[in-house]
Amino acid sequence: xxxxxxFFISAVTMFAQVKADDVKSFTLKNGMxxxxxxxxxxxxxxxxxxxxxxxxxxxxxxxGISHFFEHMMFNGAKKYGPKQFDRVMEANGGSNNxxxxxxxxxxxxxxxxxxxEVMFDLEADRIANLNFDPxxxxxxxxxxxxxxxxxxxxxxxxQLWQETQATAFIAxxxxxxxxxWESDIKSWTKEDLxxxxxxxxxxxxxxxxxxxxxxLNEVKKLAEKYFEPIPAGPKPRSLHTVxxxxxxxxxxxxxxxxxxxxxxxxxxxxxNGSEDYYSLDLLNSILSEGESSRLYNSIVDNQQLAxxxxxxxxxxxxxxxxxFYGICNDGITAAQLEKAILDEVDKIIKxxxxxxxxxxxxxxxxxxxxxxTETINGMSNTIGTYELFFGDYKKMFSAPDDYKKVTAxxxxxxxxxxxxxxxxxxxVLNTEEAQ
Amino acid sequence: MKKFxxxxxxxxxxxxxxxxxxxxxxxxLSSNSNAQFKLPRYEIVTLDNGLTIYLMEKKDxxxxxxxxxxxxxxxxxGETKGxxxxxxEALKFGTKNYSKDQIDSxxxxxxxxxxTYARLDYSGLYTEFMKNDLDKxxxxxxxIITNPTFPEEEIIKRKQRWVAxxxxxxxxxxxxxxxxxxxxxxxxxxxxxxxxxxxxxxEAVDRKAISxxxxxxxxxxxxxxxxxxxxxxxxxxxxxxxELGSWxxxxxxxxxxxRFTNKNLKEPAVYxxxxxxxxxxxxxxxxxxxxxxxxxxxxxxxxNTILGGRFTSxxxxxxxxxxxxxxxxxxxxxxxxxxxxxYISTFTATKNTEPAIDLAIKTYNRLFEKGIDEATLKxxxxxxKGQFPPEYETAGSLAGFxxxxxxxxxxxxxxxxxxxxxxxxxxxxxxxxxxxxxxxDNLQYVLVGKGDEIRNIAKKYGKVIEKNISEDGF
Numbered sequence: 001x002x003x004x005x006x007f008f009i010s011a012v013t014m015f016a017q018v019k020a021d022d023v024k025s026f027t028l029k030n031g032m033x034x035x036x037x038x039x040x041x042x043x044x045x046x047x048x049x050x051x052x053x054x055x056x057x058x059x060x061x062x063x064g065i066s067h068f069f070e071h072m073m074f075n076g077a078k079k080y081g082p083k084q085f086d087r088v089m090e091a092n093g094g095s096n097n098x099x100x101x102x103x104x105x106x107x108x109x110x111x112x113x114x115x116x117e118v119m120f121d122l123e124a125d126r127i128a129n130l131n132f133d134p135x136x137x138x139x140x141x142x143x144x145x146x147x148x149x150x151x152x153x154x155x156x157x158x159q160l161w162q163e164t165q166a167t168a169f170i171a172x173x174x175x176x177x178x179x180x181w182e183s184d185i186k187s188w189t190k191e192d193l194x195x196x197x198x199x200x201x202x203x204x205x206x207x208x209x210x211x212x213x214x215x216l217n218e219v220k221k222l223a224e225k226y227f228e229p230i231p232a233g234p235k236p237r238s239l240h241t242v243x244x245x246x247x248x249x250x251x252x253x254x255x256x257x258x259x260x261x262x263x264x265x266x267x268x269x270x271x272n273g274s275e276d277y278y279s280l281d282l283l284n285s286i287l288s289e290g291e292s293s294r295l296y297n298s299i300v301d302n303q304q305l306a307x308x309x310x311x312x313x314x315x316x317x318x319x320x321x322x323x324f325y326g327i328c329n330d331g332i333t334a335a336q337l338e339k340a341i342l343d344e345v346d347k348i349i350k351x352x353x354x355x356x357x358x359x360x361x362x363x364x365x366x367x368x369x370x371x372x373t374e375t376i377n378g379m380s381n382t383i384g385t386y387e388l389f390f391g392d393y394k395k396m397f398s399a400p401d402d403y404k405k406v407t408a409x410x411x412x413x414x415x416x417x418x419x420x421x422x423x424x425x426x427x428v429l430n431t432e433e434a435q
Numbered sequence: 436m437k438k439f440x441x442x443x444x445x446x447x448x449x450x451x452x453x454x455x456x457x458x459x460x461x462x463x464l465s466s467n468s469n470a471q472f473k474l475p476r477y478e479i480v481t482l483d484n485g486l487t488i489y490l491m492e493k494k495d496x497x498x499x500x501x502x503x504x505x506x507x508x509x510x511x512x513g514e515t516k517g518x519x520x521x522x523x524e525a526l527k528f529g530t531k532n533y534s535k536d537q538i539d540s541x542x543x544x545x546x547x548x549x550x551t552y553a554r555l556d557y558s559g560l561y562t563e564f565m566k567n568d569l570d571k572x573x574x575x576x577x578x579i580i581t582n583p584t585f586p587e588e589e590i591i592k593r594k595q596r597w598v599a600x601x602x603x604x605x606x607x608x609x610x611x612x613x614x615x616x617x618x619x620x621x622x623x624x625x626x627x628x629x630x631x632x633x634x635x636x637x638e639a640v641d642r643k644a645i646s647x648x649x650x651x652x653x654x655x656x657x658x659x660x661x662x663x664x665x666x667x668x669x670x671x672x673x674x675x676x677x678e679l680g681s682w683x684x685x686x687x688x689x690x691x692x693x694r695f696t697n698k699n700l701k702e703p704a705v706y707x708x709x710x711x712x713x714x715x716x717x718x719x720x721x722x723x724x725x726x727x728x729x730x731x732x733x734x735x736x737x738x739n740t741i742l743g744g745r746f747t748s749x750x751x752x753x754x755x756x757x758x759x760x761x762x763x764x765x766x767x768x769x770x771x772x773x774x775x776x777x778y779i780s781t782f783t784a785t786k787n788t789e790p791a792i793d794l795a796i797k798t799y800n801r802l803f804e805k806g807i808d809e810a811t812l813k814x815x816x817x818x819x820k821g822q823f824p825p826e827y828e829t830a831g832s833l834a835g836f837x838x839x840x841x842x843x844x845x846x847x848x849x850x851x852x853x854x855x856x857x858x859x860x861x862x863x864x865x866x867x868x869x870x871x872x873x874x875x876d877n878l879q880y881v882l883v884g885k886g887d888e889i890r891n892i893a894k895k896y897g898k899v900i901e902k903n904i905s906e907d908g909f
Binding site for chain 2: 083090091140147257363368
């Protein structure tokens with residue numbers, strides 16, 4: 001390990017071993033920006049590609065195509081035909097995966113660092129010359145339908161999530177699920193895929209992060225050889241739809257046979273980088289991180305009203321949603337659980353939070369930061385995420401300090417500002433609707 | 436240029452001193468990035484009371500991983516299925532010096548959390564925290580292990596939710612199919628126990644049952660602690676000795692009389708679990724596998740990688756990539772101390788149930804009919820070697836390996852000679868492994884799906900035993 005010196009400022013504030021300056025970056029002539037973190041703790045490395053495209057870039061008729069595209073990126077290009085990408089990678093000791101969100105699509109290769117050049121060759125081929133084999137499109141359609149149905153089959157919450165999100169948004173493309181609607185999955189065409197590729201998959205719409213047992217100079221040489229010749233594309237049109245202010249509470253019911261009811265509540269909140277971001281993120285931790293969190297401690301443990309309860313505030317480019325969800329305990333109605341969650345929200349609006357609670361969630365953030373920096377995978381994923389969602393990867397390293405600046409009053413203020421009835425959508429999933 | 440340190444350790448028991456550790460170390464320097472990944476150096480200490488401690492310094496991040504393992508797994512549940520798991524959780528319900536709320540608050544305050552759990556062979560406690568908080572958290576950990584009070588009120592509260600959770604879990608076939616599979620294969624043998632129990636037995640759990648399970652099984656001589664992270668070993672040794680050196684359970688030690696007998700699989704059989712509202716069929720197919728003591732686990736893993744252990748594996752290639760039946764198909768050996776299972780697992784839309792099962796079987800039979808060729812073996816060998824080091828990158832995963840050493844007697848050579856073992860495989864030895872360990876006849880099937888639509892299909896594969904998913908148990 002390269003960095004084993006530790007400096008202490010106070011009991012809970014320390015500099016991490018990996019520093020912002022250890023992350024190097026360069027930009028190729030085609031606009032592709034590449035970050036490199038040298039770390040030889042294991043003889044492995046990884047390569048992350050973050051494309052600035054997700055389901056928010058879709059429109060009705062092609063919902064889910066970003067995610068479908070993610071799958072098609074593994075199905076053959078010019079030099080490496082169908083199945084070859086995975087076969088060649090695995091034969092060289094590498095593995096890969098990818099994920100799509102509302103905002104971005106990320107691809108990862110994990111490999112022994114001795115195989116790095118093969119990874120560059122494979123990736124350059126599919127970025128420059130992806131091919132759409134009609135046979136592969138059809139079998140992949142089946143795979144996606146299975147991915148969609150297995151998610152719904154195994155998790156009622158996923159179904160409620162999809163429908164609550166679709167109700168909370170009326171204009172913005174965050175209203176459909178990343179996986180897409182079934183009829184769209186069954187209907188999109190080869191032309192839709194080709195258009196999507198040419199619009200969003202240009203090197204200048206992508207950032208690359210490489211961490212592990214590599215050398216900056218070697219990476220640079222390989223990037224210039226394999227990635228630089230790929231021509232830049234026109235800048236994709238930016239999204240202009242703004243979700244109008246919600247003017248009243250919305251309620252929905254989803255019918256499904258379940259042992260006990262499920263509930264989900266959302267409030268519209270601002271995105272990453274907004275001035276309220278850190279306060280909202282800490283509020284999310286206060287509500288649901290750990291057994292001592294407000295929601296779990298009160299609703300699951302003390303009152304025994306729920307089997308599970310939580311909140312979520314996820315990375316987003318555009319104004320997004322703050323989620324609450326819960327699964328009722330046996331004999332508890334959705335209305336009872338809804339009231340219990342709202343009571344906890346009201347307590348924060350009325351009484352705020354304690355200083356010790358605030359210190360707790362700041363400590364949790366610091367611990368999460370250390371966990372992230374423990375693996376080369378955590379480093380790459382987080383460097384890329386911060387670069388995209390906060391505009392600068394360095395924000396990852398300043399995050400513990402940025403959270404430190406938030407006061408108890410700030411947290412109370414965001415609860416007052418956003419957790420209003422007018423701004424709320426409430427979804428219930430149950431076998432029968434309550435009379 | 437990089438270097439790894441290895442440590443070969445020999446454990447000595449001492450009946451006269453607090454602790455004795457005899458340690459021999461070898462420095463291993465590698466000169467290129469293709470070097471075999473090695474287990475970092477560590478030390479073993481045995482306290483007077485029999486407690487085994489593994490210490491491994493790892494200072495890349497200022498955190499400490501703390502893993503405690505008890506020889507108190509669900510195979511010891513007896514009639515009260517779920518007792519091991521409930522007891523593990525009940526350790527956190529309160530102690531002599533801390534209430535449940537205090538335990539939760541203290542760990543959370545320092546940015547940490549405390550997890551207790553049970554598996555078939557063992558139960559345990561796991562936490563990780565920032566290095567500076569050791570002094571605040573260690574006394575709490577000690578109290579949880581040595582002074583739990585099992586307050587009645589907390590037990591009643593948790594029992595009620597636990598029973599409701601067992602119903603809830605059955606909403607997800609993926610979550611429960613493994614319990615049905617083990618039950619079908621092992622029946623009355625302890626490895627058939629569902630770790631989280633069934634409603635009837637959880638309802639019967641009480642303070643008395645928990646206390647006696649704890650006293651019988653959570654004991655210093657049955658316990659190992661692995662600490663990995665940013666600390667000084669000598670200091671850690673003395674802190675652990677101070678806190679846990681005097682822990683001694685005085686009740687008589689129970690003699691283990693568990694009987695493990697695998698039933699004789701005389702014919703193919705199907706366990707059909709009817710879920711009326713299912714839109715897909717989730718299934719597992721297989722038979723008995725190998726115990727953790729098997730010396731050819733690495734070689735078995737290489738073969739399984741080809742069959743169903745990676746994206747381009749035969750099963751995933753056929754069922755997902757070629758046929759589009761499923762999002763994923765895999766196979767796995769699940770190994771326990773004295774037994775093991777092998778299974779193929781996947782899921783598909785109800786209408787594809789028959790072709791998907793047929794294709795899974797046809798693909799599996801390729802192992803026996805065609806065997807493995809040179810190119811495929813080479814690819815799988817490279818793959819498992821390339822993917823191996825990240826498995827031991829974190830303090831948590833290394834602590835996990837050290838406690839597994841304790842319970843399963845794993846040797847360091849599992850990690851240190853991993854590449855050598857993989858490289859030593861030939862096409863001939865690979866095909867021998869197939870014959871020796873992959874169950875060929877009398878396969879056992881578990882299907883969770885819509886009974887009315889798959890009942891007739893199920894008959895094709897063997898004698899059918901049907902159960903409704905809403906029935907208690909597995």
